[in-house]
Amino acid sequence: MRAVVAARTGGDDPLANLEVGDVDEAVLRPGWAMVHFAAGSINHHDIWTLRGVSATPIVPPHVLGCDLAGSLFGYADDEVADDLPKPSSRVVVHGVVRCGHCVACRGEEAAPCRSARLFSETPVAGTFSDQVLVPAQNLIALPDSVRFDVAACLPTAYLTAYHMLFTRAALRPGMNVLVHGVSGGVASAAILLANLFGITVYATSRDEEKRALALELGATEAFAPARETARALIERTDGMGVDAVVETVGEPTWELSLRSVRAGGIVLVAGATGGLNPPAQLNRIFYRNVTVAGSSMGTLTELRHLVELCAPGRLKPLIGSTYPMELAEEGFREVLRGTARGKVVLI
Ligand SMILES: NC(=O)c1ccc[n+]([C@@H]2O[C@H](COP(=O)([O-])OP(=O)(O)OC[C@H]3O[C@@H](n4cnc5c(N)ncnc54)[C@H](OP(=O)(O)O)[C@@H]3O)[C@@H](O)[C@H]2O)c1
Ligand SMILES: [Zn+2]
Structure with a gap:
């Protein structure tokens, strides 16, 4: 079957490690299901994998991809729980693969699985292949009104943004949030979701066109990620600072995040595309x-x-471009360069 793989990792050019080629057919095992790929969106995680930055080293060639929407082919087991989608259903797949046997998975501790993996993290294969094996419990039936390309944006970027805003920060209507890096998958999701739930959004982007995009997505105001922006944000929020910051850029925006957040506020960190090690500024x-x-x-x-x-x-998730799986490299290039407007989807 065809797949988008990391044929190598490391080096200076992550795209040089990317190949679309043939891999062995997936073989079903108990507790798992097989899904025919319809769409999957590219995440910066896939770029990290090509760079050789991953929690667990991969052994190339390894299938890339964290997100999946498609048609359910069937289950390994003859009998499955009644609430699982029926074969031939349209589905979207939750991207966190649980180990199934740690204290959290056994239900003895209310915490996330201790050794959870995303699709494409060893030993789990990624989702960018004609057929994908997924844990049966990760399947969600997809209503006909939700297109596959739309659903393919949800499992990583939109879910991460949702969890940050509403679970980790518990933001409510009337509160406000600062989102850095407007056109990134998580950032554009955070702007749309916060706006949908009545949270005032301020955004930063290095690029003027992307600042205009932030306003189109519902942000109240967009700024350059410059030092003075903190003062402007404090003014806009009656001298307080913002309730929360969605930080996925890292080093280039960290100081601005700490200067802009109000006393008692929260800085949510889900990524560090621009660098992992800013000065901590513990005093702030x-x-x-x-x-x-x-x-x-x-x-x-x-x-x-x-x-x-x-x-x-x-x-309505923001999809900047869509490519057939065979042209994956074009989509990866957009994500690598940060030129996409929202999500880049493979079909
Ligand atoms: N924890 C999780 O579960 C989770 C889930 C999803 C993603 N992530 C992480 O979150 C990060 C964002 O991922 P993504 O896929 O949404 O988008 P992305 O492709 O990493 O882009 C994010 C944005 O960061 C800004 N940016 C990139 N490099 C920068 C630099 N050097 N200086 C300033 N800004 C820079 C760009 O915005 P502008 O050009 O507008 O400034 C870009 O649009 C990644 O590091 C990813 O690994 C984590
Ligand atoms: Zn577990």
Whole structure:
């Protein structure tokens, strides 16, 4: 079957490690299901994998891809729970693969699985292949009104944004949030979702066109990620600073995040595309009672809610471009260069 793979990792050019080629057919095993690929969106995670930056080293060639929407072919097991989608259903797949046997998976501890993996993280194959094996419990039925390309945006970027805003930061209507890096998948999702739920959004981008895009997506105001922007944000928020910051850029925006957040506010960190190691500036954190919260992906229930928001068209994920899987390199180039307007989807 055809697949988008990391044929190598490391080096200076991640795209030189990307290939579209033939890989062995997937073989079903108990507890798992097989899905025919219809669409999957590219995430910066796929670029990290090509760079050789991953929690667990991969052994190339390894199939890339965290997100999947498609048609359910069937299950390994003859009998499955009644609430699981029936074969031939349209489905979207929750991207967190649980180990199934740690204390959290056994239900003895209310915490995430201790050794959860995303699709494409060893030993789990990624989703960019004609057929994809997925844990049966990760399947969510997709209403006919939600297109495959739309659903393919939800499992990583939109779920991460949703979990940050509403679970980690518990933002409510009337509050405000600062989002950096407007056109990134998580950032554009955060702007759309916060706006949908009555949260005032301020955004930053290095690029003037992307700042205009932020306003189109519902942000109240967009700024350059410059030092003076903190003062402007404090003015806009009655001298307080913002309730929360969605930080996925890292080094280039970290100081601005800490300067802009209000005393007692929260800086949510889900990524560091621009660099991992900014000066911590601990004084800005403890003196003003700021919470710095890591955030990773989200739950199956949260993904279901996102599907429910898309079904009547309340949430319309921003898709910048769509490519057939064979032209994956074009899509990866957009994500690498940061030129995409929102998500880049493979079909
Ligand atoms: N924790 C999780 O579960 C999770 C889930 C999804 C993503 N992530 C991580 O979150 C990050 C964002 O991922 P993504 O796929 O949404 O988007 P992305 O492709 O990483 O782009 C994010 C945005 O960052 C800005 N940016 C990039 N490099 C920059 C630099 N050097 N200086 C300033 N800004 C820069 C760009 O915005 P402008 O050009 O507008 O400034 C870009 O649009 C990644 O690091 C990814 O690994 C984590
Ligand atoms: Zn587990």
